[in-house]
Amino acid sequence: MSNYQIFTSESVCAGHPDKICDQISDAIVDEIMRQDPYGHTAIETAVTANRVILIGEVNTTAIVDFAQVAREEIRRLGYTNPALQFTDHAKIDVLIREQSAEIALGVDNEGAGDQGMMFGYACNETPELMPLPIILAHRLTQRIDEMREHGLLPYLRPDGKAQVSVEYKDGKPMRVRHVVVAVPHNHTVDLERVRQDLYIGAIEPLLYDYGYKIDHKKDLVVNGTGVWHFSGPAADAGLTGRKIIVDGYGGMARVGGGAFSGKDCTKVDRSAAYAARFLAKNIVAAGLADRVEVQLAYYIGAKKPVMQEFDAFGTAKADHKVIRDFMLNLLDTSVTGIINGLDLRQPIYKQTAAYGHFGRPELPWERVVTAAQFAK
Numbered sequence: 001m002s003n004y005q006i007f008t009s010e011s012v013c014a015g016h017p018d019k020i021c022d023q024i025s026d027a028i029v030d031e032i033m034r035q036d037p038y039g040h041t042a043i044e045t046a047v048t049a050n051r052v053i054l055i056g057e058v059n060t061t062a063i064v065d066f067a068q069v070a071r072e073e074i075r076r077l078g079y080t081n082p083a084l085q086f087t088d089h090a091k092i093d094v095l096i097r098e099q100s101a102e103i104a105l106g107v108d109n110e111g112a113g114d115q116g117m118m119f120g121y122a123c124n125e126t127p128e129l130m131p132l133p134i135i136l137a138h139r140l141t142q143r144i145d146e147m148r149e150h151g152l153l154p155y156l157r158p159d160g161k162a163q164v165s166v167e168y169k170d171g172k173p174m175r176v177r178h179v180v181v182a183v184p185h186n187h188t189v190d191l192e193r194v195r196q197d198l199y200i201g202a203i204e205p206l207l208y209d210y211g212y213k214i215d216h217k218k219d220l221v222v223n224g225t226g227v228w229h230f231s232g233p234a235a236d237a238g239l240t241g242r243k244i245i246v247d248g249y250g251g252m253a254r255v256g257g258g259a260f261s262g263k264d265c266t267k268v269d270r271s272a273a274y275a276a277r278f279l280a281k282n283i284v285a286a287g288l289a290d291r292v293e294v295q296l297a298y299y300i301g302a303k304k305p306v307m308q309e310f311d312a313f314g315t316a317k318a319d320h321k322v323i324r325d326f327m328l329n330l331l332d333t334s335v336t337g338i339i340n341g342l343d344l345r346q347p348i349y350k351q352t353a354a355y356g357h358f359g360r361p362e363l364p365w366e367r368v369v370t371a372a373q374f375a376k
Contacts, residue, residue, distance in 0.1 A: 003171075004168055005167065005168060005169075006165050006166065006167050006168070006177055007131070007133050007165070007166055007168060007251075007252065008133060008163060008164065008165040008166075008178075008251075009131065009133035009134040009136075009137050009163070009164060009245075009249075009250025009251055009252065010137050010161060010162065010163040010164075010245075010246060010250070011134065011137035011138045011140065011141040011161070011162050011163075011246055011250075011355065011356065012141060012160065012161050012162075012243060012246055013141045013144055013145050013158070013159055013160035013161065013162075013183075013354075014077055014141075014145050014158075014354035014355070015077045015078055015079070015145070015157075015158025015159045015160065015231070015232065016159050016160065016161065016238070016243075017047055017159070017232060017233045017235075017236050017237060017238025018238040018239060018240075018242040018243045019238070019243065019353065019354050020045075020047055020073070020074065020077060020079075020232075020233065020238050021044075021045035021046065021047055021238045021239055021240040021241075021242075021261075022045075022240055022241070022243065022247075022261035022262075022353035022354070023073050023077070023261075023350055023353040023354060024045045024052070024054070024069070024070045024073045024074075024240075025043040025044065025045045025056075025240045025261045025262030025353070026261045026262065026349040026350040026352065026353040027069050027070075027072070027073050027350045028041065028043045028054075028064065028066060028069050028070075028262070029041045029043065029261075029262060029263070029264060029347075029349045029350075030347035030348070030349050030350050031062065031064050031069055031347070032058065032060050032062045032064060032264070033264070033345065033346060033347040033349070034062075034347040035060075035061070035062035035063070035064075036060045036061045036062040037345035037346070038345065039058065039059065039060030039061070039062055039264060040057075040058065040059040040060065040099050040264050040266060041056070041057075041058050041060070041262065041263060041264045042056045042057045042058075042099070042262060042263055042264075042267065043055075043056040043058070043096065043240070043262035043263075044056050044239070044240045044241070044262055045070070045238075045239070045240045045262070046237065046238065046239050046240075047086070047090075047233035047237060047238045048086075048233050048234070048237040048238075049085045049086060049233060049234035050085055050086055050087070050089075050090045050091060050234070051090055051091050051092075051093075051233075052070050052074075052090050052091070052092040052093070053092075053093045053095065054066050054067075054070065054092065054093065054094050054095060054096055055095045055096065056096050056097075056262065057096070057097055057098060057099040058096055058097075058098065058099060059098060059099035066092075066094045066096060067092040067094055070092055071088040071089075071090075071092070072088075074086075074087065074088040074090065075087075075088040077158055078148070078149070078157075078158040079158055079232060081157075084157065084158075084230070084231065084232045084234060085232075085234035086232045086233045086234050112266070112267075112268040112272075112298040112299065112300055112301065112302045112303075112335050114258060114263075114267050114268055114269050114298070114300060115257075115298055115299040115300050115302075116256060116257030116258055116268070116269060116297070116298065117256050117257055117295060117296065117297040118256040118257075118268060118269065118272040118273040118275075118276050118295070118296045118297070118298075119248075119253055119254045119255065119256050119273070119276055119293055119294065119295050120253075120273060120274075120275070120276025120277035120278065120279055120280040120281075120293070120294040120296075121248075121249045121252065121253030121254075121276075121277070121280050121291075121292070121293045121294075122277070122280040122281040122283065122284040122285075122291065122292055123252075123284060123290060123291035123292075124284055124290050124291070125172075125173055126210065126359075128358075128359035128360075128361075128366075129281050129284050129285060129359070130249070130358060130359035131249055131250055131252040131253075132164075132166050132173045132210070133164045133165070133166045133250050133252070134246075134249055134250025134251075134252065134356065134359075135210075135359055136164040136166075136176070136206065136207070136210065136212075137162045137163060137164045137250065138355045138356045138359070139206050139209075139355075140162040140164070140179070140181070140202060140203065140206055141160060141161070141162045141354075141355060142354075142355045143201075143202040143206060144156070144160055144162070144181070144183060144198065144202055145160075145354075147201055147202060152201060153194075153197055153198075153201065155185050155186040155188070155189040155194075156183055156184070156185050156194075157183075157184040157185060157186070157229075157231050157232075158184075158231060158232060159183075159184050159231035159232050159235075160181070160182060160183040160184065160231075161180075161181070161182045162179070162180065162181050162182075163178075163179070163180040163181075164176060164178070164179055164180075165177045165178040165179075171290075171291075171315075175212060176207060176212045176213070176214050176219075177214075177219065178214075178219050178220075178221075179203055179207075179214055179219065179220050179221070180220075180221045180222075180224070181198055181203070181220075181221070181222045181223075182222075182223055182224070182228060183198070183222070183223065183228065184228045184229060184230070184231035184232075185228070185229065186229070187229050191222065191223055191226060191227070194222060194223070195220070195222040198222060199216045199220060203216070203220065204216070240259065240261050240262050241258075241259025241260070241261060241262070242259075244259045244260075246356065247259070247260055247261075247352075247356060247357050248273075248356075248357065248358065249358065253293050254293065254295075256269065256273055257269065258270075260273065260352065260357055261349070261352075261353050265338075265339050265344035265345060266335060266339070268296075268298045268335060268338075271335070271338050271339060271342070271344055272296045272298060272305070272333070272335075272338060273357075274338070274342060274344070274357070274363075274364075274365035275296065275331060275333055275338040275341075275342065275365065276294040276295065276296050277294075277357075277358050277365050277366075278330075278331060278342065278365040278366075278367070279294045279310070279327050279330055279331060279333075280292045280293060280294045280310070281365075281366065281368065282326075282330055282368060282369055283310070283312075283323060283326065283327060285368045286326065287317055288312075288316065288317055288318045288322070288323050288326060289312040289315045289316045289317060289318075289323065290312075290315035290317075291312065291313055291315050292310055292311065292312045292313070292315070292323075293310065293311050293313070294308070294309070294310045294327065295307065295308070295309050295310070295311075296308050296333060298335075302335075303334050303335055303336070304333065304334045304335075305333050305334075308327070308328070308333055310323065310324070310327060330369065342364045342365050343364050344364070348363070348364075351363075
């Protein structure tokens with residue numbers, strides 16, 4: 001993990017077809033949570049040219065116009081141009097039904113709504129205690145979207161990607177080696193203008209914020225094929241949960257068994273991954289290790305994890321037992337303990353469906369517990 005000389009991570013813009021699906025799925029989760037905090041959801045979305053398909057299961061008292069929620073998200077994401085063959089007037093098929101009674105039996109008894117293993121990771125490479133490559137990639141796609149949405153680069157179209165390569169020495173980031181950006185834009189704007197505008201307005205100031213720079217003449221690639229005008233689901237179909245590496249740690253840590261978006265907090269694929277991040281981040285924040293990965297595992301109906309372990313990759317600053325006791329006392333990792341401890345029965349999930357689920361201080365699993373809080 002720390003032996004790579006160069007490590008690369010990517011992020012995608014909010015208008016990427018897979019991210020459209022994640023945001024629609026999580027917008028539905030939020031609407032159900034807003035009306036019914038104890039509602040259960042498992043929502044999948046698929047998009048293609050002028051078509052949206054919503055499938056999955058719910059168990060809730062909430063009354064939701066699923067198609068309308070989807071249309072509002074499509075419009076918010078900037079898909080209003082008929083030339084892209086995907087707008088908020090797309091045909092929407094709603095194939096959502098009631099949750100399986102067998103799954104509900106375990107969940108209603110305060111057990112896990114799924115089985116599998118979940119990983120959380122943290123390191124001291126950045127102020128967010130996240131790996132540098134993925135944080136830079138996320139911040140870059142976010143800035144690109146903001147420049148389009150705020151009219152600074154009005155010729156940009158929804159969709160896009162960013163990829164950042166970082167050089168490491170002895171497990172520490174030394175410099176940014178390469179930045180790749182792919183963004184669709186109007187036919188009337190030439191690529192060199194796009195390249196210069198992105199470098200001056202987004203890439204250079206972002207790297208400066210983190211203490212890095214690149215030679216943009218040789219270390220920056222924008223639209224590698226030379227042209228990208230036609231974007232969105234008509235060019236590349238999208239699915240919920242297909243960007244799990246983007247959602248997590250950019251490949252720097254292991255990946256659990258399931259994606260996040262579309263699932264309520266009883267689904268440990270989501271909530272336990274958040275708990276694992278909370279534990280890992282606080283271990284690093286407390287100075288107990290430079291980098292750490294936490295693993296949890298559950299089965300359907302399990303009230304508590306069948307395992308809870310960590311690996312500090314040789315960077316531990318304290319005895320294994322000290323770190324383990326710290327972790328075990330920090331958060332009750334039963335399903336109920338995670339939900340209550342991190343206050344997860346809230347409509348907070350749509351914001352996670354673009355630019356990553358981790359490294360964002362506004363989210364409850366990113367909270368660092370102070371010594372005084374821990375003592376309580």
